[in-house]
Amino acid sequence: MTETNSTAQTGVHPRPVVGRLPKYAAGKPPAAVPGLESFKLSSNENPLGPVPAVLEVLHQAVGVHRYPDTTCTLLRTALGRFLDVPAEDVVTGAGSLGALNQILAAFAGQNDDGGQDEVVYAWRSFEAYPICVGLAGAKSVQVPVLADGRHDLDAMAAAVTDKTRVVLLCTPNNPTGPALGARETEDFINRVPSDVVVVVDEAYQEFVRMDGAVDGVQLYRRHPNVIVLRTFSKAHGLAGLRVGYSVSQPGITGYLRAAATPFAVSGIAEQAAVASLENYGEVVERVQSLVDERDRVTAGLKQLGWDIPEAQGNFVWLPLGPDTQEFAALAESRGLSLRAFGDEGVRVSIGEVEANTRFLEICAAHTKEPRRS
Template sequence: MDNEQMWFRPEVLALPAYVPGKKPGDSNVIKLASNETPFPTLPQVEAAIAGAVGDLNRYPDMFATDLAADLAAFHEWPDAGIVVGNGSTALIEKFLQAVVGADGEVVLPWRSFEAYPIAIQAAGGIAVKVPLTREGAHDLRGMLKAITPRTRAVLLCTPNNPTGVAMTHAELSSFLAEVPFEVPVLLDEAYVNFVDMSGAVDSMRLLKQHQNLIVLRTFSKAYGMAGLRCGYALAHPQMASGLRAIGTPFGVNALAQAAARAALGSQQLVTEQVESLLGERDRISSALAAQGWQVPASQANFLWFEFGDLSKRFEELCGEAGITVRRFGNEGVRVTIAEHEGSVRLMRALDMFRDQLREE
């Protein structure tokens, strides 16, 4: 028996590895693999970090009190219903540890965020994966049918990562109305800032109607703070209390707390940057449609190419064109919307891809 087999639980040893987006080995290569924004650190964030570095010998505020208060004011939600974490992924992990239990089932869409099944398995639970629709959307009716007395939680992701498809408010409202009250529902809105469609989900309105709902947000995407790891949950105070109880002591560092407060106060610049990315998304989507490429209608800062067994070949061609992208096995390739030059290189890779297919 190997030492690791003696030391660790079998489900931990069997965990699939999370695959991060590739970092370019060449400064001329553009990274479009991790859904980061292409903009430099927000000026107010940079100033806040510089002002906070002199107190790093002290532990941070364990409950991120000031940041929670700012978030409460921003969302018009009670302070007691806000839980700040070391990125929204850490909050997902803590939530699952708190509610799943041995062999508890968690219903989730698939494919979706790669960390979900890893976190479920690590918590001792069983992932019940409900396939997406042909359009890359959640099969909400299928997810409802998958709920059983063994279900301990439901995970939702809108816009969905990696397909980019978002639910409408009417769809999600109808779904939540049928989920049993004893089953908590976690709504991951990491990419909510990029949604510009009509009938979009109003999660704050849904929170007021459903005490078993938890909404997750992050500073890693639109706010450009992926390197600092800060996210938060919005929930009813009783739900938030349970999540807060299992939180890692001092889990959110002082620099991240200061930076998040500054980012929250930079709404005008954040909005301008998001609108720039949405414009780029629209330009790429129009170009793809004109050339006959079929991709799901993305409401996020990325596009999904379902190339199946040809995914690896397309990934390699993207590398030749000077961009890194995120391949998901033999299912497809996700490409982040970033600077315009990245879009130009993406179209170049697609041209090469099409030429190869024609030659076969």
């Protein structure tokens, strides 16, 4: 301890950008409340967990003393069959966030002349975006979402300059909920210079039920500058194993592999992901049960007269503004942990049936309904 304190007093400092970065706030566990079962609805986790075949793989896991296959050949091959894409077009990472960091490391940062590349994305969106962009050495260009929580694609297209190297499209958008349509996204990509990388972040793709929703894999087939991000953390219930991947054409994948962290996906995680794909029918059943719960929750909110953005992920967004913290505290007192974002709103993950019912009861007791800006 003395040595650590002495080191801190020598004046060692991180890069200036580190001090300017927002702090990532992971979802907190619920507080214990006497007489109530507590539930965590703050991290968009799948409360049903992985399918039984995955649990069997984990139970029988051996070989943890060996390094994994750094290119995840088994998983990429399985994904190639599942998505009907060449396995070589798939690059794995530690969750979709790890895959995103590979993209930024390869395509956006600080140049040899000291100038910064720009990364355009909607805001509010995934809170890790500004952190990842900043650590890469690039500059964030945040474009406010529309009042209904959707991306303002016209404003995002207008924000692209000759310094823009990457555009991030989060669909469904976390935390506001709406998904992008196929036609509007195609039109947007056609307005972006072909040397700008467009990332379609589809972490919640399996939960989308909107007619005409975008499919990133279809876009990647037509546009050499499109990269699709997906993950096993949400629908597959493997958040703790950190398995994600990107899909892009050969003109991009080589750069992503060069920027990848070796051995980022463990051998156990790879085997679990393959087992989940092999039992995808069961995954779909579990996802549909969560979608049904999401629809029950949104219908309940509408009955209360609450105006919220369209929910296409495994969560709902309450734009509560200055009442955000008050509502989060009320939920905590009733054994629910939610994800509050300053004075903007609350994101509530779809959880167990009892948790969702209690959430609706809390909403009914809260007299200050959400409002759109």
